[in-house]
Amino acid sequence: MLSKSEDSNFIDMVYNFDWSSTPLGSMDAWDPVLKNATNLCLKTEFPTCLFIDPSNRIMLYNKAFASILKSIHPALGKRFKDIWPERYDNYIGLDINRVTTTGKGIYFSDRPTKLQRDGYDEEVYLSSTFSPLFKTDGTICAFWCLTQETTQNVLNTRRLKLLQEFGHLTSTLRNNEDIPYTLIYFVKHKLNTGSESLIAHLMATTFDSDDKEKRNIPDYLPESLETIDLAKDANKSYDTYIELKRSATTHSFLKCDSWPIYLVFKEGRNLKVLLND
Numbered sequence: 001m002l003s004k005s006e007d008s009n010f011i012d013m014v015y016n017f018d019w020s021s022t023p024l025g026s027m028d029a030w031d032p033v034l035k036n037a038t039n040l041c042l043k044t045e046f047p048t049c050l051f052i053d054p055s056n057r058i059m060l061y062n063k064a065f066a067s068i069l070k071s072i073h074p075a076l077g078k079r080f081k082d083i084w085p086e087r088y089d090n091y092i093g094l095d096i097n098r099v100t101t102t103g104k105g106i107y108f109s110d111r112p113t114k115l116q117r118d119g120y121d122e123e124v125y126l127s128s129t130f131s132p133l134f135k136t137d138g139t140i141c142a143f144w145c146l147t148q149e150t151t152q153n154v155l156n157t158r159r160l161k162l163l164q165e166f167g168h169l170t171s172t173l174r175n176n177e178d179i180p181y182t183l184i185y186f187v188k189h190k191l192n193t194g195s196e197s198l199i200a201h202l203m204a205t206t207f208d209s210d211d212k213e214k215r216n217i218p219d220y221l222p223e224s225l226e227t228i229d230l231a232k233d234a235n236k237s238y239d240t241y242i243e244l245k246r247s248a249t250t251h252s253f254l255k256c257d258s259w260p261i262y263l264v265f266k267e268g269r270n271l272k273v274l275l276n277d
Contacts (some may be wrong), residue, residue, distance in 0.1 A: 011042045014076060015027070015050055017076050022056075032112060032134045033134070033141065034141050034142060037142065044062060044064075046148070047064040047065040047147050048061065048062060048064065049061035050143070050145070054140055056142075057081065057092075058077060059075050059076060059078055061077060069117065070117035070118055072084070075104060080092055085113070085115060090113070091111070095255065100132070100140060104132075105129060105131035106129070108129075111122070111128065111151050122151075125149070125154040126147055127147070127150050128145060128146065128147055128192075129144070131144040151252060157177070161199070162176065179206060181206060183217075184202070184204045186203045187200045188200075199227060199229060200261050220276040220277035222258050222273045222275075223258040223259070230265060233262040236262070238254040238260050240256070242274050252272065253271050253272045
């Protein structure tokens with residue numbers, strides 16, 4: 001449980017919210033069961049949301065739940081279907097209807113969904129429980145929703161499995177949502193007239209056809225040659241970098257016509273490459 005001093009600003013914001021501007025009316029007139037549920041919701045550390053009023057499903061949530069909403073916060077006093085219509089139509093609305101009909105809670109583990117929280121579609125996984133909240137007269141006045149975002153756990157598990165399979169089957173590259181753009185070059189040492197040169201051969205890509213006879217590499221990627229003589233590639237100049245801001249971080253991208261394999265090979269570091277599109 002969080003102490004009020006740790007979470008006082010958020011709690012004050014909820015209690016000072018003008019609930020009379022919503023169909024719920026002033027908080028002073030709420031049923032005691034709902035008042036107690038609100039107090040518990042705000043003081044628990046677990047991400048918790050109340051959907052109040054079965055017909056409107058108006059949101060009241062704690063600080064931990066705000067991290068799931070991201071840029072959609074603040075959404076206090078708003079109907080869930082108005083702030084997340086895609087999630088309401090496909091999941092929440094149906095879940096709450098089921099709870100209303102049966103009067104019993106339900107639980108989902110690692111349920112996949114696509115959300116727009118920061119202006120773009122995200123692949124998100126959530127473990128959630130929905131439970132009815134009954135007034136003293138036996139009618140439902142709200143729905144408990146305890147939610148934990150498990151996206152990173154699911155993706156890490158999936159990617160670990162991918163890495164295990166990758167050691168055996170290069171076919172896992174094709175049509176894989178975790179590695180959409182991959183080209184694997186194998187660098188082979190070749191002796192030429194007493195001197196050693198490095199030849200890079202393109203071995204596999206995410207764009208290989210099933211019969212491995214054709215590759216459909218997008219035009220917006222740098223030139224992807226089947227064979228690259230790195231001795232000749234060493235003469236290229238890689239000095240054009242573009243600074244681009246992503247969220248709160250600025251990254252440096254290398255602008256180049258072909259994949260800078262020699263640069264990576266020579267300096268042994270990672271590079272971010274600017275695509276043509």
